[in-house]
Amino acid sequence: MQREGIVYRGNSGLYDIRVSGESAVFSARLKGTLKKELIYSTSGSRPQRVTRARKRRATDPIAIGDTVVFDVDERLIQEIKPRHSELARSSPQTGEQHVLVANLDTVFVVFAAAEPKPDLWLLDRFLVLVESAELLAEIVINKCDLVPDLEETRILLEPYVLAGYRVHYLSARQSFGIDELRNALSTKISAFAGPSGVGKSSILNRLKPGLKLKTGDVGEITYKGRHTTTTAELIPLDENSSWVADTPGLRQVDFWDVDPENLEYCFPEFRDFLDNCQYNNCSHRIEQGCAIRSAVEDGKIDDRRYRSFVQMSSEKAHV
Ligand SMILES: Nc1nc2c(ncn2[C@@H]2O[C@H](COP(=O)(O)OP(=O)(O)OP(=O)(O)O)[C@@H](O)[C@H]2O)c(=O)[nH]1
Ligand SMILES: [Mg+2]
Ligand SMILES: [Zn+2]
Numbered sequence: 597m598q599r600e601g602i603v604y605r606g607n608s609g610l611y612d613i614r615v616s617g618e619s620a621v622f623s624a625r626l627k628g629t630l631k632k633e634l635i636y637s638t639s640g641s642r643p644q645r646v647t648r649a650r651k652r653r654a655t656d657p658i659a660i661g662d663t664v665v666f667d668v669d670e671r672l673i674q675e676i677k678p679r680h681s682e683l684a685r686s687s688p689q690t691g692e693q694h695v696l697v698a699n700l701d702t703v704f705v706v707f708a709a710a711e712p713k714p715d716l717w718l719l720d721r722f723l724v725l726v727e728s729a730e731l732l733a734e735i736v737i738n739k740c741d742l743v744p745d746l747e748e749t750r751i752l753l754e755p756y757v758l759a760g761y762r763v764h765y766l767s768a769r770q771s772f773g774i775d776e777l778r779n780a781l782s783t784k785i786s787a788f789a790g791p792s793g794v795g796k797s798s799i800l801n802r803l804k805p806g807l808k809l810k811t812g813d814v815g816e817i818t819y820k821g822r823h824t825t826t827t828a829e830l831i832p833l834d835e836n837s838s839w840v841a842d843t844p845g846l847r848q849v850d851f852w853d854v855d856p857e858n859l860e861y862c863f864p865e866f867r868d869f870l871d872n873c874q875y876n877n878c879s880h881r882i883e884q885g886c887a888i889r890s891a892v893e894d895g896k897i898d899d900r901r902y903r904s905f906v907q908m909s910s911e912k913a914h915v
Contacts, residue, residue: 597669600677603662604830604839611658611673613666614832624671626658660830660841661698661785683729683787685846696828697841701783702732706790706799709749709765710742715791716752720904722789722846723761727862728854734762734780736788738795741767755898759865768798778803778833785830785839792823792845800831800842807831809842859909860888865897866905881906 601613601622613622658664658676665675683703684695703726707714714737726733735756740746746765753763764780766773777799788796797809809831812824828843860866860880866888874885891897 597667598665598674599668600663600665602830602839603658603660603664604832605827606656606658606660607827611664613664613673616837622666622668622671624664624666624673627672627674656694659695659698660828661700661839663699681729681731683726683731683789685725696789696843697785697787697830700731700785700787700841702734702781702786703729704734704736704764704777704780704786704788706736706738706788706794706796708739708742708794709737709746710739712791712793714749714752716900717904717907718791719756720901721908724854724859724862724908726789727864728858732783734764736764736766736777736790736799738766738768738799740765740773741770755865755901758898759863759901761864766799768795768802771802774799774802781833781838781840783838785841787828787841787843789843790845794845796845797825797842800840803840804831804833856909859905863901863905865901869897879909881909 599615599622601615603611604614604621605612609625610623611625613624614620615622658673659682662679663677664673665677666673679698681698681700682695683697683700684693686693705719705722705726707719719735723733723735735753737749737753740749743749749765757763762780764773764777766777768774781803788800790796793812795811797811801807801809801811810824823844825842825844828841830839830841832839854862860870866880869887869891872887873880873883875883878886878888880886880888888897888902892899892902
């Protein structure tokens with residue numbers, strides 16, 4: 597008998613699947629021939645997706661969030677449905693694509709107000725990763741219990757509000773801001789992403805009482821390199837109709853598949869000005885008549901965000 601379901605966990609070639617509206621879970625492997633013939637949908641406008649699909653053949657063809665058709669008796673996955681989106685990163689070692697979550701709509705980029713203190717340059721990279729995947733990004737600032745004056749943190753994040761991002765302030769430890777975040781999680785599949793040790797798993801444990809995801813021990817300095825969560829997993833929030841993915845902390849964010857020409861669109865506050873540059877291939881770094889640079893001078897674009905863009909685009913220029 598064939599069924600259709602969502603892969604919510606994968607472990608060494610064995611995938612755990614849930615069928616919508618049912619509580620039973622299934623485990624299945626990928627049909628051998630499917631591994632070879634697998635061609636992902638290249639639907640959509642972007643030739644990038646074709647390249648991605650080719651690259652991905654080397655790594656795991658299934659990601660959490662994939663909808664699959666599987667044979668219940670043989671415990672074999674026979675078909676992977678086309679994806680409408682994916683959150684991927686490149687391996688710093690091999691440059692290979694690794695899809696963290698498929699078919700998601702929103703990424704909650706989680707940082708801490710302190711321990712570790714927010715690294716805005718890294719936050720910008722996470723946001724570019726999300727924007728380049730054409731997903732919605734929201735910012736979550738956890739551990740607000742650790743800062744005596746939250747106003748200072750709010751000022752730090754002001755440029756992101758101006759850029760159009762929603763920012764949620766909360767504390768998983770003191771359980772404030774959790775209900776507000778739960779209301780924001782109404783989309784079908786969303787993911788938590790961010791550096792290690794900021795409290796992604798702790799927040800999920802608060803969102804879903806009884807979940808008991810493993811979190812870093814109190815006092816242990818996880819953000820200095822140790823990762824508590826090692827594989828991405830989808831957690832059903834309500835009767836399998838909305839899901840959140842917990843992902844391992846990313847220490848460094850590489851986004852080789854962001855076209856240099858597309859980087860400027862990954863900064864939402866640039867978009868209104870891009871058409872006004874004198875040259876239509878403006879790099880926004882040295883050219884005369886650059887609308888982005890004059891917006892920075894006029895205080896309409898945050899100067900540090902602009903420098904973050906310059907830094908990333910100069911890295912891209914060397915790839
Ligand atoms: N003070 C304070 N500590 C917190 C809060 N949330 C989490 N922590 C602590 O931060 C540490 C890391 O929490 P985790 O939830 O494991 O962090 P993570 O982001 O899932 O980390 P990785 O799985 O390694 O990516 C643990 O010691 C938590 O107890 C918070 O709101 N306030
Ligand atoms: Mg974790
Ligand atoms: Zn320009």
